[in-house]
Amino acid sequence: MAGDRLPRKVMDAKKLASLLRGGPGGPLVIDSRSFVEYNSWHVLSSVNICCSKLVKRRLQQGKVTIAELVQPASRSPAVEAAEPQDVVVYDQSTRDASVLAADSFLSLLLSKLDGCFDSVAILTGGFATFSSCFPGLCEGKPAALLPMSLSQPCLPVPSVGLTRILPHLYLGSQKDVLNKDLMTQNGISYVLNASNSCPKPDFICESHFMRIPVNDNYCEKLLPWLDKSIEFIDKAKLSSCQVIVHCLAGISRSATIAIAYIMKTMGMSSDDAYRFVKDRRPSISPNFNFLGQLLEYERSLKLLATLQDDGAPPPGTPEPLPDPTAPPPPLPPPTSESATTAAREGALGAGGEPPTPAAAPATSAL
Secondary structure, three states, X not given: OHHHOOOOEEEOHHHHHHHHHOOOXXXXXXXXXXXXXXXXXXXXXXXXXXXXXXXXXXXXOOOOOHHHHHOOOOOOHHHHOOOOOEEXXXXXXXXXXXXXXXXXXXXXXXXXXXXXXXXXXXXXXXXXXHHHHOHHHEEEOOHHHOOOOOXXXXXXXXXXXXXXXXXXXXXXXXXXXXXXXXXXXXXXXXXXXXXXXXXXXXXXXXHHEEEOOOOOOOOOOOHHHHHHHHHHHHHHHHOOOEEXXXXXXXXOHHHHHHHHHHHHHHOOOHHHHHHHHHHHOOOOOOOHHHHHHHHHHHHHHHHHHHHHHOOOOOOXXXXXXXXXXXOOOOOOOOOHHHHHHXXXXXXXXXXXXXOOOOOOOOOOOO
């Protein structure tokens, strides 16, 4: 019951502004709005934990921790060192924390943060109030000034070098791929480039290069490219070669492709495949748009497996051509209508005329 919960700590916009102006050592500020809203405009140095259904479900099921969501995006030394730190959370416009629904994303997020931090407060009035009072302490652009397409990594972190995911599959950044010595040392001769702008290495031949022209944003469609990407990776494997999948930083787009490859070739769920790749490259962080498309891909793989178990051909499989040497199938039995027609035709003469009736026998006159 809402009335049974302890009162939530609150902080007003003026207090937060004062703490931000105080320099290092201030609170960890968490933006709980959508990815799009955060990228449009947000409080200076805040960290986004997107209010999506996917993140909510993963938090509820314990499949992702607050530390995993916060640490890759935070530039705070205290967070990286897991030191005690105060936290301030905001949404778009909540003024009274006591009216939050118990099953809302913000309530769930606050409860999870309570278990990790000593002091967790909610910003009164949310971002709407803070941005109107202190626009100079916000970064980004208001939505009206944004271009139609956003294209930047969701969670920028320093390059960590290339990572071996499988014996034949590597994950890395543009910097890694352009390093000829590094590529040669690891025996990598195939490159899958998941970007519009990252250049092709001069030392990679065209037949060993594939580009997936996608941006890292909230509306890009990567799902239609996944099967082609997997075919390219398998092409390298069948040639006993190593392949690297990369984007700008090796965090979002290329990581999504690597996860999809693990899902399809190793039969893993999206959650298990995500863990598999993240265990080997902790810096990965596919944006929530791509995570949603991985769930769609998982559903399509399950449907395909179900059809194959039932003996049905996969969707799109052409029907087999008939065997020209096989005898023709037997004719179907005549219907009542065709039988009537045959009887009528049998009653006609050879020329289609009724037969001449036989002459009646002559009778003698009495």
